[in-house]
Amino acid sequence: MFLKQLQYLREIERHKSFSKAATACGVSQPALSRAIRLLEDELGVIIIDRKKKVFGITDDGARVLKWAHDILRGVSELRHEVSVTKQAIAGIVKIGVIPTAVHIVPILLEAVQERCGDFASEVHVLPNGSIIEKLVSKDLDIGIMYYDQCPQAKAFQVRTLYAEQQVLAASRSFRLPEGDDISWEAASRLPLALLTKEMRCRQLVDIGFQTAGVEPMIRLETSSLELIHAQVMIGKVAAILPISSFPLRVPPPGRLKIQRLPGFSPGAVGVVRLSEQAIPEFVSDVWDSVMKTRLQDDLDLLCKPVTASGRRL
Template identity: 45%
Template structure:
């Protein structure tokens, strides 16, 4: 059995298409198909459902896929261990981050690169549930997400970075009541742009309105923070966002904010798989992440 055959299987499950899977592996389609058939012959089972097209994995194939992912992840770890043994201050790290916490990533990367200068990082945006799934599949090594979305009985370690706090944000040209806080009822007539309803942060906002018996004036919903920021800074709409999701330009030349009360404050933090064979790189990354505490940065 060759590791390349396992890589073929992982790529085929990812793309669900022989040609695209072969292209991602840098081989021809016949070579990939032959490699999968050879793996089936060696194991004595049928791994994929096929005719001329890929129709998915068999039940046995799903079990082989899980084993293949663990094996390939372990090999990547072995390579990074070898690199560290040669005193190479680098390595690769894949991080998944939920949209409301995307602006936390530069602070995390700043600390990581101070310790591992040649670190290569791939950052992708996912929901908290997707991050948990991708950590299990060894596609991600680190997640930045709501910690109450981490399965309590799962093989995960967590570290809290801050408790999320929601604020109403608006351009200075839009009048807001005096004071540092606002009730949900104070927001009812203010035109709003909000994150999409499938996002946990938005669901907390909806729960606040519902509990207060308030029907908000929502003019725009989107999963793109950049669009919300543009509307805010242009003074067209206000928004309710976590402090961590506010644009950088607040203060004298930008926005004013009011903390919205009462509102749930879930913990946001970093997550990794708890496994005995973590690489030296991931161990160092986890040590650094555990020194971070961002409550003083992301509270209003």
């Protein structure tokens, strides 16, 4: 029961709410409250200040929380060690990646495989803020996210992976201007599917339209890349997305028109980890493999025009 109580406590701190923590843990609120009361009785301290109208952790509670994080992290690392030993693999790496960079992950994992041999991975698709939180709590080993969204602190080590290139993608049913590029003005006249405004990628697109002084014709806003891809493929809308959000190894030659949108500073996607002296050897090997992987060539290839035979120039 002790580990469960620490897990409950961690979720209470994260959500600042007993009811939300109970939902996250899959238990009833009374059951979670009883478990915390029992933990307080066992330790002989008050963890949650229930007298305040606003949720609060006592000073003793803050010390307990620190130990809770350390214990739970140690248990997680022990389970990983046991799993690695049982599976006879090089290690397990936990990666967080923003949605628009998902398609670069297979290329990076392949590079790790070539360097380290057989291994296991956990890949979580998350927004920038969640990646930082999980790096700090050591629920992730490595993050792949927008470079400028990482706190400029010595606690983090950040390296650039590639400069993001925004492109307009449309089916052959759309008549687009000739050439490899399309202006923001021309793009604004097409029915568009865009990611939602809280996503950094969309914010960069909005900057592009604002800089050009035009208002886009938006027909779909969603957080789902899969939905945007589906709508584009059936010819309902065009989309503006980073080229990295399209499959890099299996592009659909001839099925989509892809044109670059020049004229503003692109976002930079980087790889992030905590700056700690004691980094597990396998995680260090994964980091080195990622650093040596060239992604820009694969991304540039997708921007090249396709001939009638389906070959890229």
